[in-house]
Amino acid sequence: MEVILVRHSVTQGNKEKRFVGRLDVPLAPEGETLARETAPLLPTVEHLYISPMLRCRRTAELLWPGVEHTVVDDLRETDFGPFEGKNHEELKNDPLYQRWLAGEMAVGEPAEDCARRGSRALGRLADDAAARGYERIGVVSHGGLLMGMLTLHGRPSRERFYDWYPQNCGGYRAELCRDPLRLDILGTVGRVRA
Structure with a gap:
């Protein structure tokens, strides 16, 4: 079956380069506009599997209006612990943040x-979609x-996580x-790097 994997649209936290993670924030006005502009560029899907976070639910509504969906808790974003809601500029002098950036420790x-967790979600939604006989599904989740x-x-695999x-x-x-x-990657969809 084919799957369309999409990251949610723009939030105010994204614009400010904040660690949004588990914060349940809405789309920014330009995020609403971007999703509406992106919708006609995407293939149709028979069903959606989405993160429970507001930004993903709203993105899904705008990208594929009226398509039935299943909320999958394991599709939620990474928990950034004490860094939630903050950005690099606010954290750059924090010793804990410096250790985290250096890979010396994990937070959140x-x-x-x-x-x-994403792998578990993928396996479950693959089984559910196959049982329902879907040929093309959509997933709206988070970058991380x-x-x-x-x-x-x-x-084909890529060398680094951020690739x-x-x-x-x-x-x-x-x-x-x-x-x-x-x-097996067939191509990109929606908004891609300039």
């Missing part, structure tokens, strides 16, 4: 745990979660294989 949810999922399952970085309202088309779990 480690990236590897988020990737494994999607990068982790693609690092584990995207083919999978999706822009807001951008992402990938992939063939979703269930055994073994794999995402």
Whole structure:
């Protein structure tokens, strides 16, 4: 089956380069506009699997109006712990932040745990979609979660985690294989890097 993987649209926190993570923030006005402009560029889907976060739910409504969806808790974003809501400028002199940047310690949810959670979600939604007989589904989630999922399952593989970085309202088309779990990338969708 084919899957369209899309990152949510722009939030105020994204514009300010904040660690939004588990904060349940709405789309910024320009995020609403971007999603409306992106919608005609995306393939149709039979069903959506979405993060429970408001920014993903609203993005899904704007990208694929009226399409039935399933909220999947494991598609939520990484928990950035004490860095939630802050940006680099506010944290740059924080010793804890410096240690985290240097890779000396984890805070909140480690990236590897988020990737494994994304893998679980992918397996479950693949099974659900196959049982329902869907040929093309959509997933609306978060940048960190999607990068982790693609690092584990995207083919051809890429060297680094950030090589999978999706822009807001951008992402990938992939063939979703269930055994073994794999995402064979067919191309990009929506907003892509300039």
